[in-house]
Amino acid sequence: MALWKDSNASAAPAAGPVGTPTPPPPPVQSQGVVNMTSTSRDTDRPASAPGVDAQRRPREMKESVVAADISIEGKIEGTGHVRIAGKFKGDVHVEGNLTIDAGAHLTGQVHANTIVVGGELNGNITAQRVDLLETGIVNGDVKAAQLTVAAGSRMRGQVEFGWADKGASKRPNGDVVQGPGRA
Secondary structure, three states, X not given: OOOXXXXXXXXXXXXXXXXXXXXXXXXXXXXOOOOOOOOHHHHHXXXXXXXXHHHHOOOOOOEEEEOOOOEEEOOEEXXXXXXXXXXXXXOEEEEOEXXXXXXXXXXXXXXXXXXXXXXXXXXXXXXXXXXXOOOOEEEOOEEEEEEEEOOOXXXXXXXXXXXXXXXXXXXXXXXXXXOOOOO
């Protein structure tokens, strides 16, 4: 099946000055046919079934950046990493990492896998891991499985960390505790 017409087979000479070549007609593609050229990456590895490479490779997450000279008000949701170097007012809910650079300001509720606070955060944090750097300031509650606090950092709020399961748990004497850290 050809994806183009053969211009030499049935083309009549063009009306025009003698000796002027006739440009070939544009290629004709049938619907649903995609012509893909291989890249050097494709030739370096053996051929495999479609979708197999996507299953083997971990999905690369891109990082979105709010630059130092930018102020934004809104909401951030999605998959990927976020770095805030400027000012952001609103909630952040990402399936990835959130980094608040030194000198940056974030006002809002934050939920991410890993949160690194080097700037100032006014709001509550929920994460698997929180790293509070020496330049970091948190005004709000923190709930995390892991928490690292550097000397010189500041925080005002309640902290719950080290609790893998948020459901009811039993004490060694058999008493049931409702929620983490409550007696």
